[in-house]
Amino acid sequence: MFGLGALVLSMSMGGLSYFTARHFLLNERHNTSVQQAYVNASLIRTYLHSGSSKVNALGSLASGFGSHSVLFDKGKWYPGSISIGQSAIPRQLRALVISGTPATQNITLDGAPQIVVGIPVPSVHAAYFEFFDVSDLAHTLQVLATTLFAAGLVTTLLGAAVGRSASGRSLRPLSEVSDAAVAIAGGDLKTRLPVASGDPDLAGLTSSFNYMVDQLGERIEREARFTSDVSHELRSPLTTLSASLDVLESGQDQLSPRSARALALLSADLHRFQRMVGDLLEISRSDSGSAEIWLEEVHAGELVRRSVEVGSRTLPKGVSPPNVTVDPAVESAQLMVDKRRFERVIANLLENAALYGGGARSVKVTPRQSKGGSAQCVVVAVEDNGPGVSRQERHKVFERFYRGQAAGQRGTGTGTGLGLALVAEHVRLLKGSVWVDDTPGGGARFNVELPVADSSEWSST
Numbered sequence: 001m002f003g004l005g006a007l008v009l010s011m012s013m014g015g016l017s018y019f020t021a022r023h024f025l026l027n028e029r030h031n032t033s034v035q036q037a038y039v040n041a042s043l044i045r046t047y048l049h050s051g052s053s054k055v056n057a058l059g060s061l062a063s064g065f066g067s068h069s070v071l072f073d074k075g076k077w078y079p080g081s082i083s084i085g086q087s088a089i090p091r092q093l094r095a096l097v098i099s100g101t102p103a104t105q106n107i108t109l110d111g112a113p114q115i116v117v118g119i120p121v122p123s124v125h126a127a128y129f130e131f132f133d134v135s136d137l138a139h140t141l142q143v144l145a146t147t148l149f150a151a152g153l154v155t156t157l158l159g160a161a162v163g164r165s166a167s168g169r170s171l172r173p174l175s176e177v178s179d180a181a182v183a184i185a186g187g188d189l190k191t192r193l194p195v196a197s198g199d200p201d202l203a204g205l206t207s208s209f210n211y212m213v214d215q216l217g218e219r220i221e222r223e224a225r226f227t228s229d230v231s232h233e234l235r236s237p238l239t240t241l242s243a244s245l246d247v248l249e250s251g252q253d254q255l256s257p258r259s260a261r262a263l264a265l266l267s268a269d270l271h272r273f274q275r276m277v278g279d280l281l282e283i284s285r286s287d288s289g290s291a292e293i294w295l296e297e298v299h300a301g302e303l304v305r306r307s308v309e310v311g312s313r314t315l316p317k318g319v320s321p322p323n324v325t326v327d328p329a330v331e332s333a334q335l336m337v338d339k340r341r342f343e344r345v346i347a348n349l350l351e352n353a354a355l356y357g358g359g360a361r362s363v364k365v366t367p368r369q370s371k372g373g374s375a376q377c378v379v380v381a382v383e384d385n386g387p388g389v390s391r392q393e394r395h396k397v398f399e400r401f402y403r404g405q406a407a408g409q410r411g412t413g414t415g416t417g418l419g420l421a422l423v424a425e426h427v428r429l430l431k432g433s434v435w436v437d438d439t440p441g442g443g444a445r446f447n448v449e450l451p452v453a454d455s456s457e458w459s460s461t
């Protein structure tokens with residue numbers, strides 16, 4: 001905008017200066033030319049009255065600005081020089097002046113601009129014409145236009161540069177606020193704005209922004225602590241309940257069929273409750289930032305095979321473990337992971353595949369370039385043959401307590417909708433990402449992407 005303003009201003013000032021100067025110079029030259037032509041016409045009249053020859057009369061005239069004269073006397077033409085004759089005078093001008101009206105006209109002769117002044121001399125039945133070359137004026141105007149244009153250009157560039165530096169300086173605090181807001185939205189609640197001491201307006205903004213983040217952090221922490229406290233408090237009565245239930249189950253034979261069924265229902269729900277409390281505790285730890293991570297360096301192939309083996313142990317009876325295929329390029333890629341968390345991720349995905357997709361068909365490990373293209377990653381994809389996850393649900397399934405269509409259709413009362421939320425938390429702590437898409441056959445494919453610790457040991461094939 002600064003540049004544009006400078007352009008408009010300099011161009012309008014330049015244009016105004018140019019046209020004023022042009023008007024003034026042309027007017028000046030026009031007046032001088034007409035004056036000189038009148039003086040010469042009166043001299044011609046005196047000469048012709050005194051009976052001097054026309055050639056002598058023309059030769060004695062003043063010729064300022066390199067002017068050329070042409071005399072018309074009694075039907076004949078007498079040019080003052082050999083270069084310009086009567087043919088150069090426009091027909092209309094000629095007729096007008098000979099008929100007794102003085103006139104001027106701007107013409108171009110051999111590429112040179114000229115002012116032609118025609119003055120009738122009725123007392124001797126003559127007409128006097130004079131050509132004034134104004135090329136020098138055109139050249140002056142050309143130089144003036146070029147200079148003004150160059151000055152306008154420099155002013156515009158200067159305006160743009162000043163505008164850029166001024167807006168950059170005044171917008172910097174805003175871009176800092178925007179960066180901080182993005183960092184906070186990304187989960188970094190430690191981000192704060194530097195306190196601006198020089199600018200009182202800015203100081204108010206930064207202090208209220210930092211206060212808002214403090215409050216937000218405290219609130220999140222309070223909520224996470226509350227969930228964690230509740231889960232903790234629930235654990236001990238649940239353990240007591242579970243122990244009592246074990247005692248009851250040991251004497252199941254003595255119970256009536258109705259009581260035995262009630263006991264089985266109670267046992268299933270207690271199991272589910274215990275699991276939910278465990279999951280909630282785990283999630284609240286990660287929310288409050290108190291989750292402990294034990295990172296180890298492991299080979300991708302070995303880690304995935306081992307995790308699938310562990311995860312398959314807890315699968316319902318009759319569900320066969322999936323095929324594990326590892327791309328040779330990533331077989332020995334080094335991953336920095338918390339084995340327990342990764343095993344939980346795979347176990348949850350295998351359990352879901354068993355519940356909603358008829359069992360996982362395969363687990364594939366492949367290389368991948370990260371989004372920015374800078375780091376190498378490994379993708380572990382768990383595929384099944386089930387109905388898949390609809391596009392509308394693909395984000396929602398990772399939300400807490402979300403139970404999707406597949407769970408509803410099956411009427412499985414066992415899930416709580418925390419499994420994939422936990423998967424997402426574990427993967428986030430491992431600095432990876434997780435998403436779901438579908439296999440070519442339509443089944444669900446859950447992808448876990450993890451960064452490679454040292455990519456020098458493997459190469460893309």
Ligand SMILES: Nc1ncnc2c1ncn2[C@@H]1O[C@H](COP(=O)(O)OP(=O)(O)OP(=O)(O)O)[C@@H](O)[C@H]1O
Nearest residue numbers: 352356397403404406407415416417418419420444
């Ligand atoms: N392999 C899959 N195929 C189809 N839908 C799936 C699959 N895995 C998960 N879902 C859908 O995503 C929802 C959320 O899964 P999530 O594991 O978070 O919860 P859950 O399995 O219902 O309960 P929880 O795992 O806590 O016991 C499921 O209810 C189901 O609708």
Ligand SMILES: [Mg+2]
Nearest residue numbers: 352415419420
């Ligand atoms: Mg689940």
